[in-house]
Amino acid sequence: MTSDHFLDSIQQQLVKKLPFVAYSKPKETLVKAILQSNSEVYVVEDYSEKGFVFAPFDTSKDAVLIPIKNSLSIECKHVITNNSENSQSIIQNTDSSKIHHINLVEKGIEAIRKEQFQKVVLSRCEEVEFLGVNPIDVFQKLLQSYPTAFVYCWYHPEIGLWLGATPETLLEVEGSRFKTMALAGTQKYQGTVEVSWENKEKDEQQFVTDFIVNNLKNSTINLKVSDVETVKAGSLLHLKTNITGALNFESSKLKQVLKALHPTPAVCGLPKEKAKQFILKNENYNREFYTGFLGELNFQEKTTRNTNRRNVENNVYTSVKNVSNLFVNLRCMQILKQNALIYVGGGITKDSNPVAEWQETIAKADIMKKVLQ
Ligand SMILES: C=C(O[C@@H]1C=C(C(=O)O)C=C[C@H]1O)C(=O)O
Numbered sequence: 001m002t003s004d005h006f007l008d009s010i011q012q013q014l015v016k017k018l019p020f021v022a023y024s025k026p027k028e029t030l031v032k033a034i035l036q037s038n039s040e041v042y043v044v045e046d047y048s049e050k051g052f053v054f055a056p057f058d059t060s061k062d063a064v065l066i067p068i069k070n071s072l073s074i075e076c077k078h079v080i081t082n083n084s085e086n087s088q089s090i091i092q093n094t095d096s097s098k099i100h101h102i103n104l105v106e107k108g109i110e111a112i113r114k115e116q117f118q119k120v121v122l123s124r125c126e127e128v129e130f131l132g133v134n135p136i137d138v139f140q141k142l143l144q145s146y147p148t149a150f151v152y153c154w155y156h157p158e159i160g161l162w163l164g165a166t167p168e169t170l171l172e173v174e175g176s177r178f179k180t181m182a183l184a185g186t187q188k189y190q191g192t193v194e195v196s197w198e199n200k201e202k203d204e205q206q207f208v209t210d211f212i213v214n215n216l217k218n219s220t221i222n223l224k225v226s227d228v229e230t231v232k233a234g235s236l237l238h239l240k241t242n243i244t245g246a247l248n249f250e251s252s253k254l255k256q257v258l259k260a261l262h263p264t265p266a267v268c269g270l271p272k273e274k275a276k277q278f279i280l281k282n283e284n285y286n287r288e289f290y291t292g293f294l295g296e297l298n299f300q301e302k303t304t305r306n307t308n309r310r311n312v313e314n315n316v317y318t319s320v321k322n323v324s325n326l327f328v329n330l331r332c333m334q335i336l337k338q339n340a341l342i343y344v345g346g347g348i349t350k351d352s353n354p355v356a357e358w359q360e361t362i363a364k365a366d367i368m369k370k371v372l373q
Pocket of ligand 1: 238
C-alpha cells in the first residue's frame with residue numbers, strides 16, 4: 001500500500017470514529033495499522049487473544065484489545081513525511097506544577113528514608129494547547145523524529161486518542177523465546193553516548209534488572225543478562241540491560257509472565273505493591289494508559305525455512321510461531337478536544353534531588369512537545 005493510501009485510511013477511520021492503531025516497531029520503516037470494523041470496546045480476558053493490546057498502569061483496570069478478527073490490517077513500507085520541521089517548544093510550565101512535583105518527589109524521598117520502599121517512579125501530567133492540529137500529522141512527525149522508538153497512534157471513540165514514541169520494551173515473545181530490558185537512569189544527550197553515570201542512576205537501573213531477573217526466575221530457563229549499556233532515546237540517554245531467555249511454558253500463560261513483570265520498577269517502584277499504593281495515593285492524577293503497555297498480542301508469524309539438504313525436493317518447512325511485541329507506554333500524550341496531556345515521570349531513590357527530578361520531567365516532556373510545533 002502507498003504511503004498516501006495508508007495515511008488516508010487511518011484518517012478516514014478517525015473521521016468515522018472507529019477504533020484503530022497505527023504503529024511502527026523500533027528501527028523498522030514498515031508501518032502497520034489495524035482498523036476495527038465496529039466501535040465495540042473489547043477487553044483482554046486472559047492474554048490468549050490475538051490483536052493489539054492497550055493496557056493501563058493500574059492492573060485492576062481493563063486492558064483494551066483491537067482484535068485481529070474484527071479488523072482490517074494494512075501496512076506500508078515507509079511513511080513519507082512532508083512536514084519535517086521540528087522546532088523547539090515555546091510552551092512554558094506554570095510555577096504551581098513545579099512546586100507540586102517537587103513536593104511530591106520530596107514526599108517520595110522521605111518515604112524511602114523511612115524504609116517504606118526503595119524506589120518509586122513519580123510522574124505528572126502536563127496540559128498543552130492542541131488546536132487545529134491533525135493527530136495523523138503528529139504521528140508522521142513522531143515516525144520521522146524517533147526511528148529507534150516504538151511509535152504509535154491509538155484511538156478508540158469511547159476511550160480516547162493517544163500518541164507516543166517509547167524507548168522501552170516490556171516483553172517480546174517468539175514461540176518460547178523472549179526478550180525484555182531494564183531501562184532506567186536519564187541524562188541529556190550532548191553529542192556522545194560515552195558518558196559517566198552517578199551512583200543514583202546506576203542503582204535505580206540495577207533495581208529494575210534485579211526485579212526482572214527475580215520475577216522471571218521461576219517461569220524461564222537460560223536467562224541471560226547483558227552488560228549495562230548507554231542508549232540514546234531522542235534527546236535523552238538511558239542505562240539499559242537486555243534480558244533474554246526461554247519461557248518454560250507455552251505462550252498461553254503469557255498472562256502470568258506479564259503479571260510478574262508489569263509494572264516494573266522502571267515505571268512503578270520496589271517493592272512493587274507498596275510503591276504502587278504510594279503512587280495511587282499521592283500523584284493526584286490518573287495515569288490511565290501512561291506507564292501501561294501496548295503492542296501486538298499473539299500474532300501468528302510464518303517462517304519458511306529450506307533445510308538445504310541435497311537431493312531432497314521441496315524440502316521447505318513452514319512453521320507458525322506465536323509472536324507478541326509489547327512496549328511500555330512512555331513518552332506519550334493523550335489528545336483531548338483542544339488540549340494534549342503529556343505524561344512524564346522519573347525514578348526516585350534515596351539520593352534523588354527534587355529539582356533535578358523536575359528538570360528531568362521537563363526534558364522528557366520536550367520529546368512530545370517537539371512534534372507539536
Ligand atoms: C517514567 C519514565 O521513564 C522511565 C524512567 C526513567 C528514569 O527515571 O530515569 C528512565 C526511563 C524509563 O524507565 C517517563 O519517561 O515518563
